[in-house]
Amino acid sequence: MFNTPEVQNLADYTLYIDAVTGRKRSWYDFRDTVYDGATALGAPVSQGGLGLNGDDGDIVGIFSHNCMDYIALVHSLLVITTPISLLSAYSTAFELAQALRTSKVTRLFVQPSLLEKAKSAAKDVGLSQDRIYILEGRVGAKRSYQDLVDDVRRRGIPRVPMKRATKDTLAYLVFSSGTSGLPKAVMISHGNLWTILVGNVMTRDEEEKITKPTPPASPPVWLLFLPFYHTYGVHMACFRSFARPMTYVVVPKWDADLVLRSIPKFLVNVLPLIPSAIHQLVNHKLIDKTDLSSLVSVHSGAAYLPPALSEKLKTFVKNVPHVLEGYGMSEQTLSASRKTYPGMFGLQPKSGSVGVLVPGLEGRIVRPDGSEANVEEPGELWVKGGSVALGYFGNEKATRETFVDGWLKTGDTFKADQDGQL
Known part of the structure; x- marks a missing residue:
């Protein structure tokens, strides 16, 4: 999506605005955040990244209401072809645990106000607490998506290349009741x-x-x-x-x-x-x-x-x-x-x-x-x-x-x- 001539030649402009705070993110800032986020997520652990790889079974859950970093995180994961599980922010702890189990989530990014619910659900499915990250904002010493991006920039970690995807490469999971039965x-x-x-x-x-x-x-x-x-x-x-x-x-x-x-x-x-x-x-x-x-x-x-x-x-x-x-x-x-x-x-x-x-x-x-x-x-x-x-x-x-x-x-x-x- 970022590599078409029309997109590559765009002048900078305001892409996203937070309706509550008024904070803005420009196209150039968003693009750089996506690529640095992809590096933070996909670079080998030996280079300072998380070493995520969809080919190894990694699936990243997002448990949050709408925010600008949600969009950036989605695109960072698409760059490295690591599948995403989109999780309803209105889930109970029981429902979230069921969704985590169904989608086999290996890492989880969470809105701060939903962290305790996420920790409870993660415990039920055996997802360790050190694999839970904050999506936007701060909670104690928990690392956030922005922390990961900042770390790439501070340490000068070389950007990972965009990983090639085929037409059947899994991009994301979204829950649906289908035509009947439990959410799938x-x-x-x-x-x-x-x-x-x-x-x-x-x-x-x-x-x-x-x-x-x-x-x-x-x-x-x-x-x-x-x-x-x-x-x-x-x-x-x-x-x-x-x-x-x-x-x-x-x-x-x-x-x-x-x-x-x-x-x-x-x-x-x-x-x-x-x-x-x-x-x-x-x-x-x-x-x-x-x-x-x-x-x-x-x-x-x-x-x-x-x-x-x-x-x-x-x-x-x-x-x-x-x-x-x-x-x-x-x-x-x-x-x-x-x-x-x-x-x-x-x-x-x-x-x-x-x-x-x-x-x-x-x-x-x-x-x-x-x-x-x-x-x-x-x-x-x-x-x-x-x-x-x-x-x-x-x-x-x-x-x-x-x-x-x-x-x-x-x-x-x-x-x-x-x-x-x-």
């Missing part, structure tokens, strides 16, 4: 990520043929409250940032008051949402008093958005012509479909529709007996393509049930019209 660790590969990113660029280019946007004078500002340990959040925070310059305001966790204060404070242009957050915002006592005029784009994902709720939201965001919707799931890396702009691909978006399949994805609507459904006939959506996950980590039975001959059985019922709109 979905295996997302480097190839899955690349497929989604290329598809996003292709979709954006098609959208801009319709919208014909004026190039912004400064990077568009996004507001990120979606949890980074979920599929939607981690992609918005970590992987959409580098196709072109953008500034991301990082909110630690959902807080409607903070979100409404942050939009006018930081002149936010783009707001990714989920339906439950939209419901809270449109019914918030302060929304009528909040200047939302800077918003020009609103996204909704993760669950079905009722048309009435979408229409109510649009009454408050006057400069947003359409609420962008789609359908996806962790097993598909991110989106499986996106609603089109009017006129895109010669189509008009339909109320209640989640749009058309994203680039590179093939779909089928399947009857219960396994045969193909007809146009406008409901059935289970199956999808196939480079963005379909590798399977469930350590769970061959669930993998065989959900991933069949390259097809992902989504478990969700759809029908498709003659234009392919779901």
Whole structure:
């Protein structure tokens, strides 16, 4: 992601802003932190690094709410192809222990306020306390991600090279209930990520043929409250940032008051949402008093958005012509479909529709007996393509049930019209 000519030739700009403290991180600072972090994590112990190596079975867990170092740590681990386990910050100690055990975590980075819970869970699974690090902030003598980065810089440890990844190299694990049962660790590969990113660029280019946007004078500002340990959040925070310059305001966790204060404070242009957050915002006592005029784009994902709720939201965001919707799931890396702009691909978006399949994805609507459904006939959506996950980590039975001959059985019922709109 950092090695494309467009990214390498970027002038410096503000990439991330902490919504609470106002602290900023520039693109150059972020890039250097990522590479120095990769060196701290991946350099041999004899050179002062931690010696992490995905080929040796290392998997690094992240147990934290949103923060800027979360994003940097994710990219540091991608550089050295050491898999990441994204752990819900709302887990109980029991749930965390189960997730650590399922994903076979060998090191753990933790938000300070969650440290005691993490220590309890680690004890249950036999993860030694010296393998727990602080993600952002300080707790006694515990080493933090920033401490590791600073140590590389102080000691002048040579940067480790970017490790080559194949399309099937494991990038991260994200937890999903799947179509049924207990949470499972979905295996997302480097190839899955690349497929989604290329598809996003292709979709954006098609959208801009319709919208014909004026190039912004400064990077568009996004507001990120979606949890980074979920599929939607981690992609918005970590992987959409580098196709072109953008500034991301990082909110630690959902807080409607903070979100409404942050939009006018930081002149936010783009707001990714989920339906439950939209419901809270449109019914918030302060929304009528909040200047939302800077918003020009609103996204909704993760669950079905009722048309009435979408229409109510649009009454408050006057400069947003359409609420962008789609359908996806962790097993598909991110989106499986996106609603089109009017006129895109010669189509008009339909109320209640989640749009058309994203680039590179093939779909089928399947009857219960396994045969193909007809146009406008409901059935289970199956999808196939480079963005379909590798399977469930350590769970061959669930993998065989959900991933069949390259097809992902989504478990969700759809029908498709003659234009392919779901």
